[in-house]
Amino acid sequence: MGKACRYIYRDRRECTEEAYPGSELCILHMKLPDDDDPDRVMINMLKEDKVEEKIDSDDFNFEGAKLPEVDFFTKRIKGPVNFMDTKIREDALFDKAMIKGDILFSGAVVGGELKFSNSMITGNVLLNRMVIGGSAWFEGCKIGGTLRFSGSEIKRDIRFSGAQVVGTADFKRTKSGGSLSFKKGMIGGSLHASGIQIEGGVFFDGAKINGSFRIDSSKIGNDATFERARIEGDVDLFLADIKGLINFERARFGMPKAQEKACRKAKQRYQEESDFEKVDHYYYLEMEAKRKQKHWLKKFLELPVQYVFGYGTKWQAVMLSWFIVVFGCALIYWFFGGVETNIPDIQLNWWRYIYFSVATVTTLGYGDYHPIRGFEILASFEAIFGTFMWAAFITIFARKYMR
Numbered sequence: 001m002g003k004a005c006r007y008i009y010r011d012r013r014e015c016t017e018e019a020y021p022g023s024e025l026c027i028l029h030m031k032l033p034d035d036d037d038p039d040r041v042m043i044n045m046l047k048e049d050k051v052e053e054k055i056d057s058d059d060f061n062f063e064g065a066k067l068p069e070v071d072f073f074t075k076r077i078k079g080p081v082n083f084m085d086t087k088i089r090e091d092a093l094f095d096k097a098m099i100k101g102d103i104l105f106s107g108a109v110v111g112g113e114l115k116f117s118n119s120m121i122t123g124n125v126l127l128n129r130m131v132i133g134g135s136a137w138f139e140g141c142k143i144g145g146t147l148r149f150s151g152s153e154i155k156r157d158i159r160f161s162g163a164q165v166v167g168t169a170d171f172k173r174t175k176s177g178g179s180l181s182f183k184k185g186m187i188g189g190s191l192h193a194s195g196i197q198i199e200g201g202v203f204f205d206g207a208k209i210n211g212s213f214r215i216d217s218s219k220i221g222n223d224a225t226f227e228r229a230r231i232e233g234d235v236d237l238f239l240a241d242i243k244g245l246i247n248f249e250r251a252r253f254g255m256p257k258a259q260e261k262a263c264r265k266a267k268q269r270y271q272e273e274s275d276f277e278k279v280d281h282y283y284y285l286e287m288e289a290k291r292k293q294k295h296w297l298k299k300f301l302e303l304p305v306q307y308v309f310g311y312g313t314k315w316q317a318v319m320l321s322w323f324i325v326v327f328g329c330a331l332i333y334w335f336f337g338g339v340e341t342n343i344p345d346i347q348l349n350w351w352r353y354i355y356f357s358v359a360t361v362t363t364l365g366y367g368d369y370h371p372i373r374g375f376e377i378l379a380s381f382e383a384i385f386g387t388f389m390w391a392a393f394i395t396i397f398a399r400k401y402m403r
Contacts, residue, residue, distance in 0.1 A: 005029055009063055010084060020046075028065040032089055044068045062086055063104075069112075072097050080123065083108050091134070094119050102145070105130055116141045124167070127152055135178065138163045146189070149174055157200070160185050168211065171196055179222070182207045190233060193218060201244060204229050213258075215240050226251045226262075234258050237265040245269060248282070253289075260289035280313035280400070287311040315396040322361070322389045329382050330357035338375035343368045361386030 005015040005026035017026035027050050033040040047067055054060065060081040062070075069090040070083070080101040083092070091112035094103075102123035105114075113134035116125075124145035127136075130152040138160045146167035149158075157178035158171075168189035171180070179200030180193075190211030201222035202215070212233030215224075223244035232254035246266040253259035267282035288311075291302045310317045333339045334353040341348065346368075356369045360382045371379045 007064055015064075026050075028062065028067070030066065032066045032068060032087070069093075075099075077101070080104060088112075091115065095137075099123070102126065106148075110134075113137060121145075124148070130154075132156075135159060143167075146170070150192075154178070157181065165189075168192065176200070179203065187211070190214070194236075196220075198222075201225070209233070212236070220244070223247065228252075230254075231258055231262075235262045237261060240265070242269060245273070248285075256289040256292035260286050260293070263289065276400070284311050284313045309392050310396075312392075312396055312399065315393060315400060318389055318393045318396060322386070322393070325382060325385055325389075326357045326361055327354070329360070329378060330354045332378065333357065333371075333375065336375075338371055338378070339369055340372050341369050357382065362390070363387060 002018050002021070003024075005017045005019050006024045007015040007026070007029040009015065015026060015029060017028065019025060020027045020030050023030045027043070027046045030043075033043045037043070047065075051062070051067065051070070054062070055075070058078065060077060060079060063082045064085045065083070066087045067089070070088055070092040072081075072094045074096045075094075075098070077097065077099045078101065080103075081099055082104045084104050085107040086105070087109045089111045092110050092114050094116045095118060097116070097119040099119065099121045100123075103116075103121055103125045106126050106128040107130070108127075109131045111133040113136075114130075114132050115137040117137045118140040120142045122144040125143050125147045127147075127149045128151055130149075132152070132154045135156040136149075136154050136158045140162045141160070141164070143163070143165045147165045147169040150170045150172040151174065153175045155177045158174070158176050158180045161181050161183040162185060163182070164186045166188040169187045169191045171191070171193040173195040174193070175197045177199050179202065180196070180198050181203045183203050184206040185204075186208045188210050191209050191213045193215045194217055196215065196218045198219070199221040202220050202224045205225050205227045206229060207226070208230040210232045212235070213231050214236040216236045216238040218240045220240065220242045221244070223246070224242050225247040227247050227249045229248075229251045231251070234255060235253070235258040246269045248262050248266050251262070253262070263282040263286040267279055267286060270276075270278035270282065288306060291299055291306060294302070305311065308317060308321045330350075330353045333356060334350055337348075339348060339353060339356050346352075352369070359365070359369070360379050363383050363386060
């Protein structure tokens, strides 16, 4: 038997494989041959044969290996898969694989695509400080533990659409030359993406995050969308530099404080774009979240401010409330006969009750009609309401169309 490989693993153990002739390293750990190397084909075949040999013996420790490519498509694997510090010239394919254990890729370099689409992993997925020359594909993947992708650099996209992560997902300080997509995905814990740099957009439409969501101190080159997303915990977008637009349409929040911070960030971004329709929309949602955080009595007393006045953003709500009061009071006057007239031969019909209600709510004053005893209180309420509503309508209308 020849001399042993001199590769030292992270845990300080020595590789027990035999060194390749003329090298101090085994066939797996020796560097990949150059394209013009006459032994390139033979060495690559020997590397592939060694990988198959280890797979057949249920040995999935490839730490520090130098491989032309990896193809674990539809493989059934028991135990952890270790590719830490591995260099793979082309693609690493794990689509539809079943892995009962952890996936360890920390410090690895993949020259092509890294694919785990529709695979099932019962343990953790550790991809810290990786370099990926293509995209990282985890669409439809199910991960039974945590996902750690921090400090990695991906030349193209990061795709987790439809993926399910039972634990937390960590993308801190990750860089991507494309987009980060987690559409319709599920994260059982929190999502930590502080300090990420994404040249494209960030898409979490329809995603569900059972913990908090942190994307603070990050740089995103395009839109950040969370339409119909569900976020149960806190939201942190502090110092996030988002070049595109922010979309929280129909998103649901488990914490009112999270809704407040998310909608304030979106409002500020639309202010920069002078899109005042969206500014009003997110201001309304921000104020709604603030109301929900107050004492129960204050929350109750502020309901008219939200639903009648729309926090000064919804003139339609003001007009609708005005018409409801006018016709509602007219109905009460008509049903109980609460109005009388001094003009002889005048028959009080439905339209005259509406006229009386309009005259009352606009505070024009009465000439020929007046409320009977007991209905002065209703007429007084209607007049006071009308005074406030006209002032509110003029203020909201001027604010909306004169900016």
